[in-house]
Amino acid sequence: MALITLRRNLCHLSDFRIHGALAALKSQPVNHVHKAVRERLRPWFSSLQPEPFRVRFHHACCKKFHSENGNDLHPVGEPVFSQVHDLDSFEQNLKNMDEEIFYSRLNSFTSSEEVLSFINTLQTLPDTMAAAALQRICEMGKKDGEQGLPKEILENHVFQALCVPFEQEPSNLSNTALVTALQALTLLDVDPQSDLLLNLVAECQHRLQRGGLEVHGLCVLGESLIKLQGPGCATLDLVIYQLQGEKLENFHPEDIVALYRILQACTEKADQHQTFLNKINNFSLSIVSNLSPKLISQILTALVALDQTQALPLVIKLGKYVVRHIPRFTNEELRKVLEAFIYFGHNDRFLTTALEQHVASLCLTLDPEVVSTVTEYCSRKQILSEPILNAVAETFVCQSEKLSPSQIAELIEAFGKLNYLPPNASDLFRKLEDTLFTHFNSFPPKTLLKLLHSCSLIEHHPVNFMAKLYSPYFLQRLLGEESHLDRLSLAQLTQLFLTSILECPFYKGPKLLPKYQVKSFLTPCCSLETPVDFQLYKSVMSGLIDFLGGRQYFASKVLTPYCYTIDVEIKLDEEGFVLPFTVNEDVHKRVALCIDGPKRFCLNSKHLLGKEAIKQRQLRVLGYEVVQVQISGSQDKEAAFMRALEWDTGSPTSQFCDLGQGDRPCCRHC
Known part of the structure; x- marks a missing residue:
């Protein structure tokens, strides 16, 4: 394993090391180093400001040198470290340090500066740990929403020393360090033509062609190539080919999920890989119990993208474990899980119960996207879940401003489709009416029509908006660029008009023109009636x-x-x-x-x-x-x-009797 040296006094060891900011820069004139670093780092991150890249150092270009009077010099922008303890107490030799402790500390940091400060206290650093540190820095840069790392990080001498060997001597890296460094840099908006990335990719391709990468390295390389070169690159085909030759029993669960993600990016080639996908789907049944909520969500998302409708046994087994993990999913993960179940038509009463408990407990804190997806799940599967619908109604009343027009429509459509009025129905429809009055033109025409039609299904007739619906202006918006309205829109308009006649006799506004009316609500598709069993x-x-x-x-x-x-x-x-x-x-x-x-x-x-x-x-x-x-x-x-x-809903009991005259049967209320 290569060791990377971050301290000046170890820069001449014969084994492979990072010549830290002190040693690498001290050995050359400042101007020469300044120029070399600038040229090396200029193309890395495209989000850097266009001004000339500059690296500032103190007169000795070092942080750890002691001045003659015993005071430490600190580079511009670097945190000042306490010197209460002897400097040597910070020098830890990672050859003897437990890797688990290192990774635990690395994952505990919340900023790139903390990682660099920690690395700066170390004497030697194995290349795998150096790559992990680089990955952690890039992960936090992505988490902060930046497209590239800040200049303060790029100009940091520890960061520069960390990156030098990955660019200059990638052939000396272990497989793990090589692919980890490549993966780290793809987390951010990195220039694919930078020397650093080109050298890493070239070395990966060289080892790939020699067959020198193991399963995990192939998976990491495959995902990195997708981000850098897209799913159509020839090298990715070679990666998939080599993965197909590996025994799935040698894959860790994380690698199986990575394999799904790789194939998900190549959806246009899904048919070519279907035999391989079938093997993966069957094998994945044995690892479901070892998957985290995040990995379960990613598998389900990939199954949807790859249209694996034949993998229903896997979907069903994943569904059983989803029930156990409902509270542990992030909002985004839960949304994708439910979208997958909607896609595959999967439903489970235990899942419904778990969702009811989860939604009810987090009623007003759930993300609007999750609320919308949970409602769509109940609506699509025709699940009348009062706890969920009551929570949805409460969320809308209290946080309607957080919902988009399409999300509002989805919520109301669920109530109409399932024929359910929540306990706060009066507040719900009062809030809906206020929202429509304020943002009427913000709703897409078809979305608005579906929403108002749903209201009429549950006897909350949108009388105040019917005149607008039948106006030539709205009908023209509804038509858009099409030559004619679709059958469903015409049927909804017709049923709303029929409702205004039959159930709202006090409505005296405009009527729907005959050319927009249908003759039957029962059609092969887009029907407003359910065909008889x-x-x-x-x-x-x-x-x-x-x-x-x-x-x-x-x-x-x-x-x-x-x-x-x-x-x-x-x-x-x-x-x-x-x-x-x-x-x-x-x-x-x-x-x-x-x-x-x-x-x-x-x-x-x-x-x-x-x-x-x-x-x-x-x-x-x-x-x-x-x-x-x-x-x-x-x-x-x-x-x-x-x-x-004898079962008659809403009207007097009816039954046929046997009173008749000759062959003429009789039906009376007896």
């Missing part, structure tokens, strides 16, 4: 035929003049007798049978979705007697049908 439909049809005595006494899939499609319609005369469906005279009452399968309810519940609730609500306003039917095929059809007819 076919198996359930067949059972009901069979029961009706047996019970009524013929197919002519009911009609199925009837499109009403008000755009809704009724699963089954039965016509009754004034006395309650069933009429053939072809008869249009003497119809006193119409019964709408809603054959509600599981897809019309929230997940694992009997709570209707918003689009089904508004349909049944408005059918009642139109004069239909709405009866919900939900039976299983294993039941006695006639008995089940009779029981189903």
